[in-house]
Amino acid sequence: MSDLFVKICGLRTERAVDAAVEAGADAVGFVFAASPRTVDAETARRLALRVPEHVLTVGVFRGQPVDEVRRLTEESGIRAVQLHGDEGPEYYTALRAPGRTLIRATAATEVPVRCGELDEDMLLLDAPDPGSGKPWNWASPGFTAPDGRWLLAGGLHPDNVRRAVEATGAWGVDVSSGVESERGVKSEQLIRAFVAAARK
Structure with missing residues (x-):
């Protein structure tokens, strides 16, 4: 079993x-941005206490104000x-706190990006339309994998996640719509299948 980092999002x-x-x-x-998966702080706190x-x-x-x-x-x-x-970098400076991990999510392009450019701890490369479940061409010859701790996201699901990891050498993966039975509704079976497939 691999030690691939796996994140399940939009719970x-x-x-x-x-x-x-x-x-x-x-x-x-837990999503606080506008989305079919949005939760409020009280719900997120209740759920986080189970973790x-x-x-x-x-x-x-x-795109929310830093405050x-x-x-x-x-x-x-x-x-x-x-x-x-x-x-911008001012967000990462303002949000830096002891014990807090900062993740920068950005759309994948053919312009190489580097983890840590904005003082983030992890980098997440997503599809141009995040949250849509539409895959991007992570197998493109023009794709350059970042160094460091970076997560691959965008259109992943149990049937393609292992192939995606092998093609990109991703340090981790992130999934939301790819483990849903319908938009915004997670499937426990698909969550289990995704984690198992990612770590084959």
């Missing part, structure tokens, strides 16, 4: 959180912040 229910943890996910994500210490709890934000990001992070008690917009 909204106790059963989905429990399924992700029991399947062996390394991180679970053991060794599993990272992540809040996903997109709002900080407030929701503190109110929910999550341990990592994922910024999924055009946030």
Whole structure:
């Protein structure tokens, strides 16, 4: 079994959180940006309390004011912040805190990016239309894998995740729509299948 880092994102229910943890996910994500998967701080806090210490709890934000990001992070008690917009280095400086992991999510392009350029701890490369479930061409000859701790996302599901990891050499993977039975509704069976397939 590989030591690939696996994040299951867009969780909204106790059963989905429990399924992700029991399947062996390394991180679970709660979406605070506008999405069919959005949760409020109270819900995220309740769900995060179910998560053991060794599993990272992540809040996903997109284009929100830094004060709002900080407030929701503190109110929910999550341990990592994922910024999924055009946030500049000032966001990462303002949100840096002891014990907090910062994740920069960006659309994959043929222009190489480097983990740590904005003082983030992890880099997430996503499809141009994040959250859509549409894959991007991660097998393109023009794709250059970043150095360091980076996660592959965008259109992944149990049937293609292992192939994607082998093609890109990703340090980790992130999935949301690829483990849903319908938009915004997680499938416990697909969560288990995704984690198992990713770590074959």
